Structures are given as C-alpha cells and as structure tokens.
Amino acid sequence: MTPRLMTPRLTPRRLRIPASIALPHRRGFLTAAAGLLGVSALGGCDRFAASPTGQRALKAGEDANLFVQRLLLTPASLAKEFPDSEISPWFKPNGTIEPPDRAYKALAAKSFDGFKLRVDGLVERPQDLSLSDLRALPARTQTTRHDCVEGWSAIGKWTGVPLAEVLQRAGLKPKARYAVFHCADTMEYAMSGEEEEEEAEPEKTANPSMETRLEGAENQASDSQAAGAEAPKPEDEESQGTPVRYYESIDLTDAYHPQTILAYDLNGKALPVSNGAPLRLRVERQLGYKQAKYVMRIEVTEGLNGIGDGKGGYWEDRGYEWYAGI
Numbered sequence: 001m002t003p004r005l006m007t008p009r010l011t012p013r014r015l016r017i018p019a020s021i022a023l024p025h026r027r028g029f030l031t032a033a034a035g036l037l038g039v040s041a042l043g044g045c046d047r048f049a050a051s052p053t054g055q056r057a058l059k060a061g062e063d064a065n066l067f068v069q070r071l072l073l074t075p076a077s078l079a080k081e082f083p084d085s086e087i088s089p090w091f092k093p094n095g096t097i098e099p100p101d102r103a104y105k106a107l108a109a110k111s112f113d114g115f116k117l118r119v120d121g122l123v124e125r126p127q128d129l130s131l132s133d134l135r136a137l138p139a140r141t142q143t144t145r146h147d148c149v150e151g152w153s154a155i156g157k158w159t160g161v162p163l164a165e166v167l168q169r170a171g172l173k174p175k176a177r178y179a180v181f182h183c184a185d186t187m188e189y190a191m192s193g194e195e196e197e198e199e200a201e202p203e204k205t206a207n208p209s210m211e212t213r214l215e216g217a218e219n220q221a222s223d224s225q226a227a228g229a230e231a232p233k234p235e236d237e238e239s240q241g242t243p244v245r246y247y248e249s250i251d252l253t254d255a256y257h258p259q260t261i262l263a264y265d266l267n268g269k270a271l272p273v274s275n276g277a278p279l280r281l282r283v284e285r286q287l288g289y290k291q292a293k294y295v296m297r298i299e300v301t302e303g304l305n306g307i308g309d310g311k312g313g314y315w316e317d318r319g320y321e322w323y324a325g326i
C-alpha cells in the first residue's frame with residue numbers, strides 16, 4: 001500500500017464517485033482496492049471476498065474494479081491545474097470551428113435554446129438535458145493545459161458538470177463500459193457502394209502519416225470556411241452522402257474521474273462556437289482530440305464495435321491511439 005494514495009485530494013467526496021463505489025472510510029477503500037487487485041498482503045483474497053467490505057466492493061462490479069485499479073496504478077491521478085494568471089489570452093480553436101450541419105446551425109441561431117443533451121444506451125433512465133438543466137447540476141471549474149498532437153498547447157479555465165453527475169442521474173446498467181460522445185459536426189461525407197471502395201484505395205496505398213492527414217483536414221476545414229466555398233451548404237447535406245460526424249469515447253474510469261466534465265463555460269464566459277458550444281468534453285489526462293466538441297448525445301455502451309469504424313473515435317478510426325494519455 002503506497003502512502004501516496006492517501007493524499008487528501010483523493011477522498012471519495014472530492015471524486016464524486018457513485019455511492020455504490022464509494023466506501024465509508026479510507027481503510028475500507030484501500031482494503032477493497034487490494035482485494036480487487038488480487039493483492040494478498042492484507043490477509044488473502046478469499047478472506048477479503050467473504051468480508052462485508054469485500055462483498056460490497058465486489059458487487060460494485062467491474063466499474064469499481066477499473067476505477068480502483070487506475071487510481072492505484074497511476075502515479076499522478078489528477079492532471080495539473082494552473083492559477084488564473086497562466087490562462088492563455090487566446091484558446092486556439094482547432095478541427096471544426098463552425099459545424100456546417102443544418103441542425104446545429106438552427107440551434108446556434110437561437111443561442112442553443114432548444115439544445116438537449118441526450119443520454120442513452122445502457123442506462124436505466126435515458127435523459128434529455130437542456131443547458132439550464134446542466135447548469136443546475138453541481139459544477140466544477142478547472143484550469144488545465146490542452147495539448148494537441150499537432151504540437152501546440154493552451155491553458156483554459158473550464159466550467160461544467162462532472163460527467164459522473166450526469167451518468168449517476170441516468171443510472172448505468174451492469175454491462176456499461178464506455179461513454180461514447182456523438183458530436184454535431186460532419187467531418188466528411190461517405191459515398192455509398194462501389195464509389196467508396198474506389199476512393200478509399202489510393203489513400204490506403206499512399207498511407208500519409210496521421211499528422212499530415214489531421215493537418216490536411218484541419219487546413220481544408222479552415223480554408224473552406226474562410227472561402228465559403230467547399231463547406232457543405234445546408235440544402236446540399238443529403239445529396240453529398242452519409243455524414244460522418246466527429247465522435248469520441250472513454251472508459252468508465254475516465255468517465256468517473258473528477259476532472260472529466262462536460263464544459264459549458266470557457267474562461268468564465270459561455271463556450272464560443274469555435275471551442276465547442278454549447279457543450280464539450282474535458283478529459284484532462286488525455287490529448288486534444290479526445291476533448292469532443294459540440295456534444296449532442298452520450299451513448300453508454302458495452303463495446304465500441306458498430307460505432308463509426310469501431311475504433312472509438314473519428315481520429316482513432318484513422319489511426320490514432322484510443323487511449324491518448326499525456
């Protein structure tokens with residue numbers, strides 16, 4: 001048992017972990033942790049499993065297992081937080097900076113008045129939460145550094161609702177393992193049938209590095225937006241093929257992490273469209289592309305197959321790592 005784990009920052013209260021996972025006192029917490037990890041130093045797994053603490057911890061299931069393991073095995077469990085004096089004067093927007101989608105534009109035109117975050121999938125009580133619903137839930141503010149794979153960083157002060165609060169309202173079903181974030185912005189249009197095959201081949205052969213492709217897509221996006229040319233026109237949406245929208249996913253360990261929030265404010269003001277309005281994910285121990293902007297729906301799933309190309313995110317489907325730890 002390493003004493004570092006007993007830091008006051010890691011109390012269950014601060015972590016807002018579900019009641020079923022939170023154990024009444026630290027000794028119990030660490031005993032349960034040891035049991036779940038198969039550590040026998042505290043008297044053996046069998047004895048642990050038979051004890052009331054063990055029973056409760058084991059019943060909490062694999063979510064608790066993942067959660068406890070990550071806490072125990074990760075030396076720095078919280079991402080660094082910065083003083084306000086270090087906030088970047090400008091938080092560079094990247095990737096999509098203005099979703100071309102008709103539905104999104106209609107919401108933005110009304111200051112996201114009709115916005116409802118859908119929470120569904122493996123949950124007991126699907127939710128549709130307006131911005132005022134989300135703002136009425138407990139909030140967390142954190143000033144953190146965002147690191148993009150392109151090699152730039154920015155420090156921003158984010159305020160939002162801990163994802164744990166939202167998931168707790170929805171209630172996870174036993175098979176829940178991942179939270180998938182479906183975003184409003186179309187990245188490209190998929191063609192149907194043989195056309196798609198023909199188009200896909202040369203790209204695979206050329207095999208450009210992911211950085212090149214990411215940069216390419218980002219430049220293309222900003223160029224077209226600047227020129228107002230290539231950006232899909234709302235009336236053309238359907239005729240261009242099936243929209244391929246941005247999406248991301250995290251496991252429940254990250255979902256319940258205290259710094260994982262759905263942010264609605266940046267630097268004390270409503271999130272700008274360029275940075276993901278009305279709602280974006282902050283999962284602070286991972287890289288920029290995990291920080292899904294324009295989140296419309298959170299789907300709780302058992303696996304990642306069947307969503308996009310099955311790798312857990314738009315950029316993951318194009319070769320990036322699913323776990324983008326910093």
Ligand SMILES: Nc1nc2c(c(=O)[nH]1)N[C@H]1C(S)=C(S)[C@@H](COP(=O)(O)O)O[C@H]1N2
Nearest residue numbers: 092093094095096148183246275288291293
């Ligand atoms: N929906 C959506 N989310 C996204 C992206 C995007 O293009 N669309 N780009 C990602 C990347 S690569 C980065 S670095 C960050 C950029 O966030 P920012 O625009 O607030 O700087 O958003 C991430 N989340």
Ligand SMILES: [Mo]
Nearest residue numbers: 148149288289
């Ligand atoms: Mo990025």
